[in-house]
Amino acid sequence: MNTKRKKRLLAIVLLVAGVSIAAYLALQSFNENLMYFYSPSDIKAGKAPTNHLFRVGGLVEKNSLIRQEDSLMLEFRVTDQAETIGVQYTGILPDLFREGQGIIARGKLNKNGLFVAEEVLAKHDENYMPPEVADSLKMHNKAQ
Amino acid sequence: MMITHYLHKIASPAAFYLFCGRCLPWLIALFFIVLALGLYGGLVTAPADYQQGDAFRIIYVHVPAAWMSLFIYLVMAINAAVALIWRIKISEVIVVSSAYIGASFTFLALVTGSLWGKPMWGTWWTWDARLTSELVLLFLYFSIIALYNAYEDKRVASKAISILALVGVINIPIIHYSVVWWNTLHQGATVTKLDKPSIHIDMLIPLLEMAFAFNLYYLISLMQRARNEILKREFNSLWVKKLCQESSNE
Numbered sequence: 001m002n003t004k005r006k007k008r009l010l011a012i013v014l015l016v017a018g019v020s021i022a023a024y025l026a027l028q029s030f031n032e033n034l035m036y037f038y039s040p041s042d043i044k045a046g047k048a049p050t051n052h053l054f055r056v057g058g059l060v061e062k063n064s065l066i067r068q069e070d071s072l073m074l075e076f077r078v079t080d081q082a083e084t085i086g087v088q089y090t091g092i093l094p095d096l097f098r099e100g101q102g103i104i105a106r107g108k109l110n111k112n113g114l115f116v117a118e119e120v121l122a123k124h125d126e127n128y129m130p131p132e133v134a135d136s137l138k139m140h141n142k143a144q
Numbered sequence: 145m146m147i148t149h150y151l152h153k154i155a156s157p158a159a160f161y162l163f164c165g166r167c168l169p170w171l172i173a174l175f176f177i178v179l180a181l182g183l184y185g186g187l188v189t190a191p192a193d194y195q196q197g198d199a200f201r202i203i204y205v206h207v208p209a210a211w212m213s214l215f216i217y218l219v220m221a222i223n224a225a226v227a228l229i230w231r232i233k234i235s236e237v238i239v240v241s242s243a244y245i246g247a248s249f250t251f252l253a254l255v256t257g258s259l260w261g262k263p264m265w266g267t268w269w270t271w272d273a274r275l276t277s278e279l280v281l282l283f284l285y286f287s288i289i290a291l292y293n294a295y296e297d298k299r300v301a302s303k304a305i306s307i308l309a310l311v312g313v314i315n316i317p318i319i320h321y322s323v324v325w326w327n328t329l330h331q332g333a334t335v336t337k338l339d340k341p342s343i344h345i346d347m348l349i350p351l352l353e354m355a356f357a358f359n360l361y362y363l364i365s366l367m368q369r370a371r372n373e374i375l376k377r378e379f380n381s382l383w384v385k386k387l388c389q390e391s392s393n394e
Binding site: 005008009012015016019020023027031034035036037039057093094095096097098104119120121122123124125126127128129130131132133134135 | 196328
């Protein structure tokens with residue numbers, strides 16, 4: 001490589017390195033804003049904002065869903081296996097909403113520590129399998 | 145020595161033009177075979193998912209398109225560096241030709257993701273780190289295309305977009321690791337991780353076939369675009385004039 005090309009190579013390496021460092025610093029300082037949701041433990045630890053809307057994410061606790069007979073209002077509990085928090089929501093739930101599945105709710109805490117959601121989204125995990133395999137996995141887990 | 149000799153030869157626009165012309169019919173035939181295999185596997189033989197039912201089948205377009213959106217950017221960035229350092233014309237042509245195809249795949253990944261997101265997540269769009277960084281990628285492709293068309297002199301234009309492509313390359317690891325670094329609504333990686341893929345083998349094989357078909361499509365589209373670009377840039381040269389004469393005599 002002649003000197004001219006070496007200089008250009010060096011310039012490119014410096015450019016990419018500079019941009020990487022800048023991006024790293026920017027993302028570090030925005031880290032908290034890039035978090036899409038807080039876990040129930042974060043909320044119990046007082047990390048969640050109190051004055052504006054935020055999202056809570058976790059698994060829907062088994063047997064915790066209570067529907068009201070005369071309206072679309074429902075209540076369920078969200079857990080991250082360490083802490084749980086009650087969520088209240090009025091509306092239609094997405095297809096993937098199930099007990100034991102991950103969800104993300106957007107809303108605010110009320111005075112009683114109940115999370116009043118304006119929107120409930122279902123989080124899908126990265127596992128894909130046919131129903132037979134899912135059934136046999138379940139059987140296997142029960143047997144253990 | 146053999147390889148560098150061969151590379152020097154193929155890097156001349158005339159040789160590259162002819163080489164692509166010879167490859168294209170074979171690549172197109174292979175593309176249709178692999179695409180048919182992948183589509184049949186994905187839409188017919190692959191079992192339905194235990195939670196999403198048949199709706200999961202959009203994975204066979206969404207995931208390969210998303211992979212291509214990242215892969216094409218990497219190809220573009222590498223060629224941008226080569227074009228800036230060695231001033232190789234073919235690399236310049238590959239950078240600009242890839243930008244259009246990459247933008248299309250990014251758009252496809254965003255649209256299919258949105259169509260899946262509405263029934264599954266409950267929303268068309270949300271500003272989580274994965275979705276936002278992929279949208280930034282689309283805008284990066286758009287700005288590369290726009291910048292290229294802003295210059296009259298295409299060699300100057302190539303230099304400008306090469307620098308822009310290299311500045312934007314930092315977005316690629318951010319997109320890939322966004323689901324690891326931050327809490328996101330988008331799920332984590334199913335296939336592109338060091339662990340065993342978390343997808344059943346009968347569903348995985350058509351996915352890999354579709355990914356291969358998408359790669360072939362990129363190669364075909366890239367070669368066709370590159371050939372057009374070469375003709376436009378070299379229209380005054382002797383070999384292009386000869387080529388035109390030959391084809392008008394036929």
